[in-house]
Amino acid sequence: MSAFQNSIGRGYVVSSTYLSIAIVLVIFIVLFISSYDAFSTVGWKIFTLEWNPSKDKFGVLSMIYGTLSVTFIALLIAMPLGVLTAIFISEILPEKFRLYFKSAIELLAGIPSIIYGLIGIAFFSGWVSSLFELATGRTILTAGILLSIMVLPTIITLSEDALHNIPKKYREVSKGLGLYPFETITKTLLPIAKNDIIGAILLALGRALGETMAVMLLIGSIDRIPDPFYNFLAPGQTITSKLGREIGESAFGSLHFSALNAIGFLLLLIVITLTIITQFYFKKEDRL
Amino acid sequence: METAQKIIENISENKIHQHYISISNLNVSFGSQHILKNISLNFQKNKVNCIVGPSGGGKSTLLRSINRINNDDYNLIINGSILFNNEEILIKNKDLTKLRKEIGMVFQSPCVFPKSIKENVLFGIENHSKLSQAEKDSIVEENLKAASLWDEVSTRLNESAKSLSIGQQQRLCIARTLAVKPKILLMDEPTSSLDPISTEAIEVLMNRLKAEYTIILVTHNISQAKRIADELYFICEGELIESGSKDVLFSNPKKEQTRTYLFNGTCNC
Numbered sequence: 306m307s308a309f310q311n312s313i314g315r316g317y318v319v320s321s322t323y324l325s326i327a328i329v330l331v332i333f334i335v336l337f338i339s340s341y342d343a344f345s346t347v348g349w350k351i352f353t354l355e356w357n358p359s360k361d362k363f364g365v366l367s368m369i370y371g372t373l374s375v376t377f378i379a380l381l382i383a384m385p386l387g388v389l390t391a392i393f394i395s396e397i398l399p400e401k402f403r404l405y406f407k408s409a410i411e412l413l414a415g416i417p418s419i420i421y422g423l424i425g426i427a428f429f430s431g432w433v434s435s436l437f438e439l440a441t442g443r444t445i446l447t448a449g450i451l452l453s454i455m456v457l458p459t460i461i462t463l464s465e466d467a468l469h470n471i472p473k474k475y476r477e478v479s480k481g482l483g484l485y486p487f488e489t490i491t492k493t494l495l496p497i498a499k500n501d502i503i504g505a506i507l508l509a510l511g512r513a514l515g516e517t518m519a520v521m522l523l524i525g526s527i528d529r530i531p532d533p534f535y536n537f538l539a540p541g542q543t544i545t546s547k548l549g550r551e552i553g554e555s556a557f558g559s560l561h562f563s564a565l566n567a568i569g570f571l572l573l574l575i576v577i578t579l580t581i582i583t584q585f586y587f588k589k590e591d592r593l
Numbered sequence: 594m595e596t597a598q599k600i601i602e603n604i605s606e607n608k609i610h611q612h613y614i615s616i617s618n619l620n621v622s623f624g625s626q627h628i629l630k631n632i633s634l635n636f637q638k639n640k641v642n643c644i645v646g647p648s649g650g651g652k653s654t655l656l657r658s659i660n661r662i663n664n665d666d667y668n669l670i671i672n673g674s675i676l677f678n679n680e681e682i683l684i685k686n687k688d689l690t691k692l693r694k695e696i697g698m699v700f701q702s703p704c705v706f707p708k709s710i711k712e713n714v715l716f717g718i719e720n721h722s723k724l725s726q727a728e729k730d731s732i733v734e735e736n737l738k739a740a741s742l743w744d745e746v747s748t749r750l751n752e753s754a755k756s757l758s759i760g761q762q763q764r765l766c767i768a769r770t771l772a773v774k775p776k777i778l779l780m781d782e783p784t785s786s787l788d789p790i791s792t793e794a795i796e797v798l799m800n801r802l803k804a805e806y807t808i809i810l811v812t813h814n815i816s817q818a819k820r821i822a823d824e825l826y827f828i829c830e831g832e833l834i835e836s837g838s839k840d841v842l843f844s845n846p847k848k849e850q851t852r853t854y855l856f857n858g859t860c861n862c
C-alpha cells in the first residue's frame with residue numbers, strides 16, 4: 306500500500322473518531338442548553354418527588370427510580386438467561402442447528418418495540434394482575450419483564466458470537482488437561498469471552514435504559530416511588546415514558562419543555578456514567 | 594502349582610507392560626472417508642515413540658484417538674482396540690477426563706490462556722485438586738524446571754503468558770501438561786512452529802523427560818526423528834508401513850517405501 310493510501314485510511318479513521326466525539330458533545334451541549342432554564346429555576350428541587358407543571362414543580366426522583374428499577378429487573382432476568390442460552394447454542398447444540406436458532410433469535414431483535422408493547426398489554430399485564438391479585442397489571446415488574454424479553458436477543462446473539470469465535474484449540478487444550486465439559490465452559494471459555502459478553506450486556510443496558518414505547522404502555526405512568534421502594538408490583542414512571550407522554554403537550558420554550566429536556570439530560574448522564582464505570586472495571590487485558 | 598506360576602508370570606508381565614499402549618486393528622473414519630486402516634502397534638514405555646509419515650497420512654488422527662480428544666468430532670467412526678495399562682480406552686462409557694489426566698497432550702502450535710504464566714501452569718491441576726498456596730508455588734517451580742523454562746521466567750511469573758516468545762510458550766504448554774502428572778505425553782509436531790534454538794531446547798527436554806514419561810511424538814521432520822526417536826513408526830495413507838527401533842529402520846528397513854521416505858523424504862505408497 307502506498308504512503309498516500311495509508312494516509313487516506315488514517316485520515317478516515319481519525320476523522321470519523323473525532324466526528325463521533327463531536328456528535329456526542331453537540332447532543333450533550335444542546336440538551337444542556339435546552340434544559341438550562343429548568344436547572345436554574347428549579348435548582349436542586351429537581352431531585353424531589355413532586356412533578357406538577359401547573360405549579361412549576363418538577364421533581365424527577367420517581368422517574369430516575371423507575372428507569373433504574375425497570376432496567377435492574379430487565380437485566381436481572383435477561384443476563385443469566387441470555388448468557389446460558391448463548392452457552393447452549395454455542396457449546397451444546399449441534400452445529401447444524403445453530404444457524405436456525407440464531408436466525409430465529411435475530412428475528413426477535415428486529416420486532417418493533419410497539420409490537421412488544423401491544424403483546425405486553427394483551428397478555429403480560431393480565432397475567433401479572435391475576436397472578437398477584439392486583440387491580441392493574443401495569444406495574445414496574447411488568448415493564449421490567451417485557452424489557453428483559455426485548456433485550457434478550459442482543460445478549461444472546463453477541464454472547465454467542467463471543468463464545469463461538471474462540472478457536473477450537475482452546476477447547477481441546479482444556480479437554481486435554483482433563484477438564485469436564487462444564488469446567489471447560491466456566492473455566493476456559495467464559496473467562497476468554499468475558500469482555501465481549503460484558504459488551505453485549507452493556508448494549509442491552511443501553512437499550513433498556515432508552516426503551517420508550519413498550520415501557521410507556523406497560524408501566525402505569527404514575528410519578529411515584531412505591532412503598533417500600535422494592536415493591537415492584539406498583540405502577541411507576543420512567544424517564545422515557547414521561548418524555549413520551551408529555552413532550553407533545555408541553556409548549557416549546559416553556560419551563561415544562563425545559564424540564565423535560567432536563568430529564569433527558571439526566572438520562573444521558575446515567576447512560577454515560579454506567580458505560581464509563583463498566584469500561585473502567587473491565588479493561589481489555591484478558592483478550593486473546 | 595502350574596496355574597500359580599502362570600499368575601505370577603502374568604502379574605510380572607503386567608508390571609512390565611504398565612503404561613504401554615497397545616493398539617490393534619484400529620480403524621478410524623470420518624463419515625465415508627477411511628483415514629486409519631487396520632493399525633496395530635505397541636508404544637514402548639519410557640521411550641520416545643516417534644510417528645513419521647507424509648502429510649495427511651493420519652498421524653494426528655492416530656494420536657488424537659489415544660486420549661480420545663477427537664471424541665466429539667463430527668461424524669467420527671472409530672473401531673478396534675487401544676489398550677492402556679491393559680485397559681480398553683475405546684469403550685463407550687470410558688471416563689475421558691480421567692484418561693486425559695493420565696495421557697497428556699501437547700499441541701502443534703502453543704496455545705496459552707490469556708492469564709499469567711503461573712496461572713497457566715496451574716490451569717489443569719487446579720481443577721483436579723485443592724491446593725494450598727505453598728503447594729501451588731512448588732508445583733509451578735517444579736514443572737517450569739521440568740520444562741526447562743524456570744530460569745527464563747522465574748522473576749516474571751505473574752506476567753501475562755502472551756508476553757513470552759513462541760518457543761517459551763510451547764515449553765509453558767509442556768509445563769502445564771506435566772503439572773497434571775500424566776504418564777504419557779502425546780506431542781503432535783510440537784516444534785513445527787518454532788525456531789531452531791527453541792526446537793533444540795524442546796528436543797533436549799524430551800530426551801530428559803522420557804526417564805519419567807512415555808512420549809509419543811508425531812513429527813514431519815525426519816532429522817528430528819533421527820536425533821531423538823527410540824522407536825519409529827512409519828505411517829502412510831492410513832497404513833502402518835513399518836515399525837521398529839530407530840536404528841534398525843534407519844540402517845536396515847524391511848520395506849522399500851520406508852527407505853525411500855527416510856532417505857529421500859518422498860513417499861511412493
Ligand SMILES: Nc1ncnc2c1ncn2[C@@H]1O[C@H](COP(=O)(O)OP(=O)(O)OP(=O)(O)O)[C@@H](O)[C@H]1O
Pocket residue numbers: 623626628646647648649650651652653654655666667813
Ligand atoms: N475432524 C475431521 N473431519 C474430517 N476429516 C478429517 C478430520 N480430521 C482429519 N481429517 C482427515 O484425515 C486425514 C488425515 O489427517 P491427519 O491430520 O491425521 O494427517 P497428518 O498425518 O497428521 O497430516 P499432517 O502431517 O499434515 O499433520 C486428512 O485427509 C484429513 O483431511
Ligand SMILES: [Mg+2]
Pocket residue numbers: 652653654781
Ligand atoms: Mg498432523
